[in-house]
Amino acid sequence: MNVDSVHRSLRERQRQERQELILQAAEQLFTEKGYYDISLDEIAKRVGIGTATIYSHFSSKEDLMVAAIFERALQRVALHIQELAAIQQNAVEKLTASFQFLISDDFFLRRAQLYYSLGNSPEAQKALNSRQSSISENARIFSETLAEVIEQGKIAGEFRQDIATSTMLKAFISIVRAQSVKDRLAGNYEDVSPAELLQVYISGIAVQATTTQ
Amino acid sequence: MNVDSVHRSLRERQRQERQELILQAAEQLFTEKGYYDISLDEIAKRVGIGTATIYSHFSSKEDLMVAAIFERALQRVALHIQELAAIQQNAVEKLTASFQFLISDDFFLRRAQLYYSLGNSPEAQKALNSRQSSISENARIFSETLAEVIEQGKIAGEFRQDIATSTMLKAFISIVRAQSVKDRLAGNYEDVSPAELLQVYISGIAVQATTTQ
Amino acid sequence: MNVDSVHRSLRERQRQERQELILQAAEQLFTEKGYYDISLDEIAKRVGIGTATIYSHFSSKEDLMVAAIFERALQRVALHIQELAAIQQNAVEKLTASFQFLISDDFFLRRAQLYYSLGNSPEAQKALNSRQSSISENARIFSETLAEVIEQGKIAGEFRQDIATSTMLKAFISIVRAQSVKDRLAGNYEDVSPAELLQVYISGIAVQATTTQ
Amino acid sequence: MNVDSVHRSLRERQRQERQELILQAAEQLFTEKGYYDISLDEIAKRVGIGTATIYSHFSSKEDLMVAAIFERALQRVALHIQELAAIQQNAVEKLTASFQFLISDDFFLRRAQLYYSLGNSPEAQKALNSRQSSISENARIFSETLAEVIEQGKIAGEFRQDIATSTMLKAFISIVRAQSVKDRLAGNYEDVSPAELLQVYISGIAVQATTTQ
């Protein structure tokens, strides 16, 4: 390794660190105030860099948003779900642990709201697509990991076989969201026990034990 | 009815009609492109009026948004749910009919996304509050009607009694949303049968029949 | 007097009364908040009439302003100064009484500020000119009355003769203004006794008595 | 001095120069047409810059106004008055020189009018306060310097001791204004000799010599 490459790697590392700082600031400010209420100037000031510098790391505000909010968080979530699926014993326990993790992770807690604030404008779509490779890859890992858990549950006789795995997966994601995102519609019925909510789901997909009630 | 009141009602009616046009245009454009990507100029041009005219009907862009997107749609939803609850026979049928209606109504289909695009800015909150009376009233009707249906189901022995009504309600809303709002997370498992999704829910809350599998 | 003319005079009186209400509202609101911070809608609402009605009484906002603020108040001031000049005995007493009146009258107290807020725009000049006949007439009465008082004082030996009457008049007006209009420049020296201020002026124009100090 | 600081000072200087151009244009246009009749677009066009650039120098139109009209001019006035008070011999000469300067300086000649056009709106007050430190400081210097001159005049036996200094100061400022600001009220008596006007003031505050007339 010659002097040049040392310099380059030094620079490169500094650059990485700076990018990390930008992402963290963006993550916090976007989720705090919303995408449209935070300007790049504010983010740059928070990091302590010049506004133009952001553009040497991200191609646009939307790109930064997608990178900061989705790319990283989704990667974190996908990896953790994989770990949980490996550690836990049976399918119910795996889903339970996943549920517990997801409702406490701020990917669902705060980012879902921002996703919609991006809107359906062509620009937003373009920004999403440019980062798509990473995002869709992790989304794939996330959903496939859970789908596999469900499939295993079916094979093990834990879950019903007359309901499609995709349906069970979708229902699972939906209750995670229900628990994470506040919903004015629910009104006075807003506060629910996460455990109970999960129980509704598990009961809904579980093989019905012989019971009398 | 004297001349004055005729005049007044004529004017009043024209004004109402124009307001209706504004609301329709706003509804369409906001849901098409998103709140922040549509300017009042575009809405006015679509209606064929001056931009300033919008301000004689709505106090701000946010007020228009809330009125156009939430006030009307939520009222429509609340009323229809009430009707369905009155017509159908038992609780399962009532929830089934409600589910069918809700996943086909564009309140869930498109408006939920716009809600989040409003963000948490103080202005958005103020706009929501100024129309709050109508919105919260209809949200109350919506959630209470469904809660009553669930309660009746419990009494009739259709639903389990060891799960709180609020939990069941929240789970119900969540599957409606799951069916209505596209979710990139679900990835390849996106397409599900609404009936199956509902079945998961119903199974999850239903009293378990004595079965052997 | 036939029916028609009775009707006409009735209408005419109502019209006059309404105009009076407009002027009073404008007077109050303009002096309270300033010319540019009060809209015609606000004035109309205060009076309880339609906005367009104002235009059947005044040709423009500026015309209303000039009429409401200057025409009426200046007439009042001019008349009162004439009365005081007729009642009081000698020149010093006449100026003293005039001073007392002027510093308590809100023409100087509040309107002087509004005059400048009209600016030097061509429109403002035009508005002033259209009412000019009344305004300049009363300004003439005002200044000439005071000038005559000063002249009489000179003849009576009360005032110095080596100072031009116009100079004395201007100085008089200036101390009235000094007493009426708050001046940030004077800073901590703002609060002064009106009597003392007048005394400076009177001493400045009076024939110097033989004194030893 | 390294490269960085050279760069910074270069940029800094260019920025200063541009700000100076903005201030000059604002100063001229505001005094020409009035605060409300000049838009920032006009000022920017006059300078040859984009309208938004003004906002990188001043936080609002009102801030620019206060800075352009009051901050600079008042500083100039305060400093000059201090110099005159130091140079001239006795109190009468000091006041005379100050008077001569003030009636020729356009602070009184044109800016006093603009002050009132700002009105009493909360925004105007806020703008004034944000620059207050400089403005009130210079106003303090201005008034205290003149007050000291008067006090010295009293001690030296030039001025009467039975009139408060604050009264004398206020009267002084008032005749400066009288000479500087055109007043429609004075009508045909408008043109006066500055020297005579000053003489009225000086006579009014001077110790009366033993005279017979």
Next chain:
DNA sequence: GATGAATGAGGTTTCATTCAT
């Protein structure tokens, strides 16, 4: 004649993005 509603014209302000340094 009075009016409420409509609006053209224009204002201030913001901000993502670019560019000279």
Next chain:
DNA sequence: CATGAATGAAACCTCATTCAT
């Protein structure tokens, strides 16, 4: 390479004035 400053473009909003009723 990083940057602070500049800015084009556009947004929201206001209001004096007009006009159909």
